Amino acid sequence: MSNGKFDIVRLHHAEITVTDLDRARHFYCDGLGLIETESDENQIYLRALEDANHHCLVLTKGKQASLKHIAYRVSADSDLDALDELFTELGVKKRWVEAGEEKGQGRALRIQDPGGIPVEFFYEMEKADRMLQKYHLQGNVKIKRIDHANCLITNIDDLYAWYSENLGFRTSEYTVKVDKENNEENIWAAWMHRKPSVHDLALISETGPRFHHTGFWMDDAKSILDACDHLASLGYYANIERSPGRHGTSNAFFVYVRDPDGNRMELYTGDYFTNDPDWEPIKWDLADPQRATFWGAMPPKSWVEEAVPVEDIHTGELLPIVPFRKKEHV
Amino acid sequence: MSNGKFDIVRLHHAEITVTDLDRARHFYCDGLGLIETESDENQIYLRALEDANHHCLVLTKGKQASLKHIAYRVSADSDLDALDELFTELGVKKRWVEAGEEKGQGRALRIQDPGGIPVEFFYEMEKADRMLQKYHLQGNVKIKRIDHANCLITNIDDLYAWYSENLGFRTSEYTVKVDKENNEENIWAAWMHRKPSVHDLALISETGPRFHHTGFWMDDAKSILDACDHLASLGYYANIERSPGRHGTSNAFFVYVRDPDGNRMELYTGDYFTNDPDWEPIKWDLADPQRATFWGAMPPKSWVEEAVPVEDIHTGELLPIVPFRKKEHV
Amino acid sequence: MSNGKFDIVRLHHAEITVTDLDRARHFYCDGLGLIETESDENQIYLRALEDANHHCLVLTKGKQASLKHIAYRVSADSDLDALDELFTELGVKKRWVEAGEEKGQGRALRIQDPGGIPVEFFYEMEKADRMLQKYHLQGNVKIKRIDHANCLITNIDDLYAWYSENLGFRTSEYTVKVDKENNEENIWAAWMHRKPSVHDLALISETGPRFHHTGFWMDDAKSILDACDHLASLGYYANIERSPGRHGTSNAFFVYVRDPDGNRMELYTGDYFTNDPDWEPIKWDLADPQRATFWGAMPPKSWVEEAVPVEDIHTGELLPIVPFRKKEHV
Amino acid sequence: MSNGKFDIVRLHHAEITVTDLDRARHFYCDGLGLIETESDENQIYLRALEDANHHCLVLTKGKQASLKHIAYRVSADSDLDALDELFTELGVKKRWVEAGEEKGQGRALRIQDPGGIPVEFFYEMEKADRMLQKYHLQGNVKIKRIDHANCLITNIDDLYAWYSENLGFRTSEYTVKVDKENNEENIWAAWMHRKPSVHDLALISETGPRFHHTGFWMDDAKSILDACDHLASLGYYANIERSPGRHGTSNAFFVYVRDPDGNRMELYTGDYFTNDPDWEPIKWDLADPQRATFWGAMPPKSWVEEAVPVEDIHTGELLPIVPFRKKEHV
Structure with missing residues (x-):
């Protein structure tokens, strides 16, 4: 399931931008039933009913709706180094995200994939209370996981x-x-x-x-x-x-x-x-x-x-949008 | 629940027009899972899974989609006479439908209601095999009743x-x-x-x-x-x-x-x-x-x-359609 | 659907005995999601999600689990008088329950049916807020009606x-x-x-x-x-x-x-x-x-x-229980 | 997800014994809605609605209900050799099953695990028609996969x-x-x-x-x-x-x-x-x-x-059953 040097487990979370955190909290928590693990004046970290970890969705205050990054979880911390090597080799735009920069999360490697999507790889995340069998504490909207x-x-x-x-x-x-x-x-x-x-x-x-x-x-x-x-x-x-x-x-x-x-x-x-x-x-x-x-x-x-x-992983600027063009038929 | 002279129980069936009986049979039986009780070259009589009577939908061959009538069941045969009296009194366009004219059904009184809808009242209908608890004979589409x-x-x-x-x-x-x-x-x-x-x-x-x-x-x-x-x-x-x-x-x-x-x-x-x-x-x-x-x-x-x-109950012609006009404000 | 003198609409509510109101409230409200319309130190009046009236279940403090009465709603206040006459004629044990004796309810006629079951008939009941389409206020258990x-x-x-x-x-x-x-x-x-x-x-x-x-x-x-x-x-x-x-x-x-x-x-x-x-x-x-x-x-x-x-409608005592005996074969 | 030498993908099928194939066919096909891919006088090969391969359950005629084997699919043919080596090393009772011995299946390695369970590993299996989106051909019982x-x-x-x-x-x-x-x-x-x-x-x-x-x-x-x-x-x-x-x-x-x-x-x-x-x-x-x-x-x-x-993978005899004993506390 991998090249033997690293193993990407699954899509694990996304970080998106919202303009009003309280309004967003009402939608995602009261509306969609996601659970707030942690928050401050700039961010809300949410998890779903099956999650045993800190977050599967991060809402970050910003100027407009956008994607800050999607994140894949890898199966070992050393996978991150193997990926770093690979991306260097491939000439992919990347940066390390320090442990704690994203709350509850260990160090992470963030790249701009060749399509422009900001993608993160990480291994470590804090545990959180799993709600799966606490049915009486669940609301009407039962999202299980990302x-x-x-x-x-x-x-x-x-x-x-x-x-x-x-x-x-x-x-x-x-x-x-x-x-x-x-x-x-x-x-x-x-x-x-x-x-x-x-x-x-x-x-x-x-x-x-x-x-x-x-x-x-x-x-x-x-x-x-x-x-x-x-x-x-x-x-x-x-x-x-x-x-x-x-x-x-x-x-x-x-x-x-x-x-x-x-x-x-x-x-x-x-x-x-x-x-x-x-x-x-x-x-x-x-x-x-x-x-x-x-x-x-x-x-x-x-x-x-x-x-x-979507965001540029270095500048945080929104990437310019270009029309899709079919590959030239040579 | 009535004026004491008659008691209308419920909407019981509808008769509609289709242009191709075989094509319609495929849609209603293979598609919607209705059960064919009886048919001939002009009509298909269908019932639903809970029905203990001959039909809840009649498909009649015709030139285009239309409503031939909807039918209410009454609680006693004598209710039909009471309704006949009432409709005479009210000057409603009506005719008696003889027993058997609609297969499996006793005598019926058909009217054009003051809105133009062809409406039938009947009491008696032949029994049919009820499929409600024959789950293994039911298909994927489980319509219970009209x-x-x-x-x-x-x-x-x-x-x-x-x-x-x-x-x-x-x-x-x-x-x-x-x-x-x-x-x-x-x-x-x-x-x-x-x-x-x-x-x-x-x-x-x-x-x-x-x-x-x-x-x-x-x-x-x-x-x-x-x-x-x-x-x-x-x-x-x-x-x-x-x-x-x-x-x-x-x-x-x-x-x-x-x-x-x-x-x-x-x-x-x-x-x-x-x-x-x-x-x-x-x-x-x-x-x-x-x-x-x-x-x-x-x-x-x-x-x-x-x-x-919808059909004229006497001529079988389709009634002219007139635009809705809000009651004049005098 | 009746003898023309009265019309019993449906089973409308039950009054049962519980020994501890708070414990019962937890079971019926937190557990079963019924809604508390009104209560005092002796009773809790509950309704279900579809109810537009005061109660479909009454919990009354008592010494042990028992049935105080089940109640049918009739279609007119005068039906109660017709029923009273009928029960006099039939020699049925009965008593009038004054309006308000059961909260939110008008006058009622309570009988002991020939099987010993305490049965009430009533017409009038206070309105209550109907929750049917307030989905976001409903809990995980969605009882619609009795x-x-x-x-x-x-x-x-x-x-x-x-x-x-x-x-x-x-x-x-x-x-x-x-x-x-x-x-x-x-x-x-x-x-x-x-x-x-x-x-x-x-x-x-x-x-x-x-x-x-x-x-x-x-x-x-x-x-x-x-x-x-x-x-x-x-x-x-x-x-x-x-x-x-x-x-x-x-x-x-x-x-x-x-x-x-x-x-x-x-x-x-x-x-x-x-x-x-x-x-x-x-x-x-x-x-x-x-x-x-x-x-x-x-x-x-x-x-x-x-x-x-079940209770005796006059004394409130629990009726003695007798074994079922098949009718003698003469 | 493996030692790097082989990768076990998932439990893929089971082979069990039935005493009467026609009776079993009625239960598994008419009853449970499994699909018969192939059969002869000794066996029925069944698949579920999501399966794109030959079988997920094999019924084999025998003297009484029993397990002949369960089978795991591996991710490459060479995994079987790696497993063979491992089992030799571990001293596990094993035998090769030739391609086609189990219909529709390539070569397989069968072992008796240290608990006595007959377990097979295989890589190759014939394709079969996948029914997942052929809803109209599905029956009332919709088993998706093993x-x-x-x-x-x-x-x-x-x-x-x-x-x-x-x-x-x-x-x-x-x-x-x-x-x-x-x-x-x-x-x-x-x-x-x-x-x-x-x-x-x-x-x-x-x-x-x-x-x-x-x-x-x-x-x-x-x-x-x-x-x-x-x-x-x-x-x-x-x-x-x-x-x-x-x-x-x-x-x-x-x-x-x-x-x-x-x-x-x-x-x-x-x-x-x-x-x-x-x-x-x-x-x-x-x-x-x-x-x-x-x-x-x-x-x-x-x-x-x-x-x-369960069966002995060599003799086909049923293994003797011994009572569970808690490990001695030394």
Whole structure:
């Protein structure tokens, strides 16, 4: 499951920007039922019901919705050094994050991946009280854990190869754009994983780099509907951006919600085991009407067009967004 | 629950027109899991899993999607005579349907209600095998029974009074259009019932008379989602017209599907007991964003605009459709 | 649905005895999610999520678990006078309960039915805030309304006829004990209703008069499982007396819980419409292994053997319990 | 996740003995909805809805219910050689199974583990049609994949160390027997995994070696209840041995069913991600009343006492069963 020098376990958390921490707390805690582990005047650290560690989502005060970083957990502290070496070799933009810079977390290596996404690798994190079997302390919205990150990028061919070859990501499903004139297929999106689920990372060819959503696992479809009831009566009915349906790709039953700043979360359930060694990635044609929507309403324009910018890991500036261009046909 | 002379029990079945019986059979039986009790070259009689009688839906071959009639069951054969008297008195257009004209059914009284909807009253119907506890013979879509009829009409004030005063219908919820200029509220829609659920009959102010949908009861939200999975993989994903959501009015969790001719069915669950004598009908403002959609995608244009015409009970011709006009403010 | 003189709408509430109000409050409010409408040092008045009235369950401080009364709601105040006349005629033990004696309630007529069960009839009750669509204020256990009362009595033949003939109760299902030697069937239990569900009242032939349980409606099986999770983690795992299963009779999916004093509640879902005029009551053989348990664990001994005594409506004393005896075969 | 020489992916299938193939086919295919990939007069090869390979369960004709082997899939063909070397070194009883001896499968290495359980390792298996999104072809019982094997053994200390140290199994949860007199804790059971779920393998201290059950994954609790309805109406109500409940250990919602020969299957859902590198195995006290049954009925005697014997990988004879003895306290 790795090159033997390091082992990336799974997508572990995301850090996003919100403009008003109290408003965000109401949405994420009262609304989505995430648990506040720690906070100060600039940040709120949240965990989900199954989490035994400090955080799976960090809200940081900022000027607009954006992605500060997504983070993968590795299986040993020394993996970080192996990754550092690899990134040096590959010429990837990177920096070390000191232990404690992100609360509850040990040292971390942060990079800008070749698609522009700010990605962190870390090993150590403080323990936190696990709520899984404390059912009576859970609210109506029962998010169990983070599941995946969905990123919009402009260089899918390169990035797909980069994650596959350098970091040991596998592919569960992918989408191709069929060019009948030139009799060729071009990869348009890929669902890639380290943990044996459909994905830790989805790469989608769009104007980018942008961050589309963070996916959270819920146990079943009924739990996702319960979440909608709770959010709607709490006043967040307009925040339910894309209503329940099933994706063709991933087979997930889903709902998408947006926080008051526009950061998007997917409530997600229903995928499958993907680590059999002879797994043949499922190919979808971009033109297949059941690809993105096996059934359900067409996504609203906002879902298709809007996503948040991502940060430069050195300057904290938002990266410029460039249109997706299909690789030149030579 | 009645004037003492008759007692209307509940909405019992609907007869609709389809252009191709085999195609319709595939949709309603293979798709929706309804059970064929009897059929010939012109009609298919269907029942649901809980039904102990011959039919809750009749498909009749015709030139286009339309409503031939909806039918209420009464509690005694003599109720039909009492209703006949009443309709004579009220000057309502009516005719007797002989026993057996509709298969499996005794004599029936059919009227054109003052809104133009073709409505039947009957008492006697043949028994049929009840499938409720034969779980292993049920398919993936488990419709339990018919629930309600949703009609678009142009004279809500008159019709609302007519059903309340003459036929003993109660109102669970209603919608008003608020006219701030004239400081008045006008009723726009009403959910009326004989059985103690939210409705047997919904009356909506729209261009009419038209028939919007037949509602079917399912046990829970998960069963409705299972129905979507089944329909989508069977090829009917485009027939799922309005994807899952919750109505404010009625509190129902719903999905709307359309048969290949465009007749619309609601898969419906989640209402409540409505027969307490001091029940105060719930009032909704037409402008309330959570009225029709407590949460969920906005309905597609087709759902808002399209409905099927209804038949003249004497000629079988489709009634002309007239635009809804608000009662003149004198 | 009545003799024309009165109309019993449905089972509306129950009053039971608990020995410690605070302990009971924790069980019913924190545990079962019922809402406290009003209380004093002797009583707690509770309602369920769908209730628009003052109470569906009253907890009264007493020396041991017992039933003080079950109550049916009638459709008009004058129905109470008609019932009073009827009971005088029938020689039934009765007394008037003054408005306000039971908080939030108008005048009521209380009787000891011929089986010994204390039964109340009332029309008027104060309104209360309805929580049905306030999802965000609901807890993990979502009881929607009271559904039925299950009583153990010793004279089923008489009592079954009494409720059918005098009070207009219908029968949805019943159980017979087959006596092959004498080639006869004797009714052993009956599920009787006024509202068109499986039952408002179940009569079971056992040592009696005793009260077995109050049934509460929940929307679906998943909600009942959620209730188990909540109760178990709150410390009430031993109060889940009979674990989830499906009854043959009624087709209900159920769980039974007992409060700290031993009063038993059924969390219940899954019945069906029962008011068609030609409904033929479903007959079960007492010896059918799927009668009481369509599937699921056999009930524990406590469920089979234990039930609480009932009060004398005049003295408040607990009625003596006599063994059930099969009607003599003459 | 391994010693670097081989990588065990997950529990992949089990081969069990049944006495009557047609009767077994009815139970597993008509009852449990598993799909027959291939069969002959001695065997039936079954797969689940999510499987893209030939089988996850093999039924082989024999004289009584028993376990022939459980099988783990490895991530490369060369892993088998590495395992062979390891087992030679460890002195483990083993034999090679030629490609095709088990239909659809490449060469495999079969061992008798130090607890007596017959265990196979293989890499290659034929592809089969995956039914996951063919919802309309699925029946009422929707088993997605195999999840785990539950084995009763007499030498937990040794075996736990053996799987941990030699094969890279991790532990998600374990149970200890507390000996207060001697102030010590002895491990009594362990839930061990290769895939990042609660377990691929449960080791329980009982008279052994015996095989308690094969666990199958279902998507949610409602699907498990649907399975009960289907099995019960098909006539298998008595085969539902242990009715729905939640385990403390694993947090699983479960039902246990037994085939007509007595082989036991668990329908299982609700576990969690277990591969974070700092996961601290959850410890349960054997005396904790919520350990095995977080809530639900106590297991029946048969569930506690009965399990099937296992085969000698060389002779095919059933291994003698010896009572569990606690390690001597020296």
